[in-house]
Amino acid sequence: DSQNGWISASFGKLLQTTTGGAIWADISTGIFQEMTGLDFIDLQTGWLAGTSGAIYQTVDGGVNWAAQVSGTINTLFDIHFADANNGWAVGANGTLIHTSDGGLTWNPQTSGTGETLFGVDFADSQTGWVVGDGGTVLHTSDGGANWNAQTSGISFFSLNSVSFADVQSGWAVGDQGNIIYTDDGGANWQLQPSGTAKTLNAVSFADAGHGWAAGAVGTILGTVNGGTTGVEPLPDLALPERFVLEQNYPNPFNPATSIRFQLSDAETVSLTVYNALGQQVATLAQGRYAAGTYQVTWQAEHAASGVYFYRLQAGNQVQIRKMTLLR
Template sequence: TQFYGVDKKPGFDVYIGGMQDNGTWRSFANPGPSNGWIFSVGGDGFDVAWHADGQKIVASSQFNGIVRTTNGGISWASATTGLGDTGQAGGGQFITSIASTDDDPDLLFTIGQSGVWRSTDFAASWQAATIESDKWGASGSGKVRISLADPDVVWAGYRMDSQGRLQVSTDRGLTFTAVNNPPGVSGRFSGLATHPADPQTAYVLFSQFGLPKIYRTTDLGQTWEDLSGFENATDGQSTNGFPDVAVYDLLVMPDNPNVLWAGTEIGLFVSYDNGASWTFEDSFPAVSIWQMRVVDDEIVMATHGRGVWTVDLAAVPTAVEPVAEAAVPVRFALGVNYPNPFNPSTTISFDLPRPETVRLTVYDVAGRRVATLAEGTYPAGTHRVTWEAGGLASGVYLYRLEAGDFVQTRKMMLVK
């Protein structure tokens, strides 16, 4: 269930994905949580792409081992004709990255040691694009993405530092030029994403500890802004709720571009204000999210440990409902702590519809009480307490509210 990449058959609830050490697997229609999948091809499974005709599929394995089928997965054949960077010794990237687009289903891109490779016949053949080779800096595994807003714009690269730079094409991948590096971070990036409506906007994702995690450009890479709150932090902690963890993908909601989803190594983080602030989405498992894409008005997500998840776009919240501070709650409730994950402090709220004797305690996963945050009689209303956990180890903690006969427990995560 450790998926790196995933795609959906257009018009059908059928999925395909690449898994670490376990090849590429394809589902039957409407698969369940633990059944309905069939093995397709071997190797380490990575990016996949399903053609609009429903019959052609491209799958990848380590070191640019690209294969394709033209009969819906009944048979597969190598798809590396003309591709110069293949194999470990031949310049292939270990985690093979493939870019596809709904606007031109035959157009694909991949990358390797020598540069960017372009196919206009859905991997039947490949041609080398023209890049600024002295600024390429191939190292490890890179990323390539076609703009969701305009297939003429393509982004590709491995790193953003003195050894290499992200490159962009505005002629459908024929030629690439290097963009400027962001000011607050350097090194290899871990993700690359584009905007559904603005072809000049892109997002580069990083995973270095204590440094910015999400940079956005709105001018084809001339300038960059940090959306993760680390660039101007004075204590190494984000100023807007984003965690200090690896980030692998970002999705801008097509119906409301102010809503951003960030796939991290500890789960899903959501911004409802175009990246100004972030919250942990605790309705989704706390698991690494490697890829998110929209197909047929459905978000399809590849997780590294919990399989493939989907949700209809229409079901995605587009804003946080405002809370009337002066209103008296109508029921007892224990709120979700914010931020979560946190380091070293987090705020917990609880609602009381009437005055009540309250006890709010924190336990570790072994059941040991580590803190008592509130104890005594509290008036009706919404109450907030802050927990400082600087002296404790990273991990999952449970917080429990007892208010009269009401008892509720929630989880939170301390990440240092």
């Protein structure tokens, strides 16, 4: 939900928030292995996965953890449960294991690849995806009895995490800031501009619009429109010397306009649009961006004619400009 969350950290440490991320508490798990995968299905029941095939389960919100026998000694990088019984874990050398009894027993499934697998997600108990090295994407529609390769289009890069909002809409993230998106269950994948070249290690979507990605050097990205409004870096320009929000072009506009902004330093950025009543109507950029010049397009097909204000905040700096939509 919007208030409760967990983060798996080094050497079996676990961070928990009950305040939507405002405050994080350090929880001692009593586990001294490196845990690289984490999944909770409710406030009480969750699993950790990590090195040497380790899997642990909690049924009391992380206070106590009990080991489960995975049947593999390979490192497990991710774990996901579709419900209280059906779960999958993935790892090194194409490792893919499944449980149908909440982890009491784990059984291997045939992934069909020797690539390291980093991420797994299921939209329901039958329909799931796995991603990994070499741009690997695997798909099942029968609970993992059969896995079939899908073409990601980025075979030279690793995909580190995958998240599906439903059986059609999914995202995967990976090296060099790559984000790929599908709206047809993975039959076709296309790149979305992320605005960063940093490695992205995790992605999660609450629904087809709201999603987050996290990665190296504290990189955190967010979208409220499924990533369809991309932030495009303009790398051929010299690094800016100051913080600038440029006037949109064209202005007046109908139905789309482009907005450029410049960052002299790496900053956490938020670019939002408000109507004349001060109501927020769009978020065009959100996340941490390196120093540089960026361009974003606002597609305003569903907005009414009138005056709008766009506000850029980067760290403690804020600039606001006005634009006009004419139908």
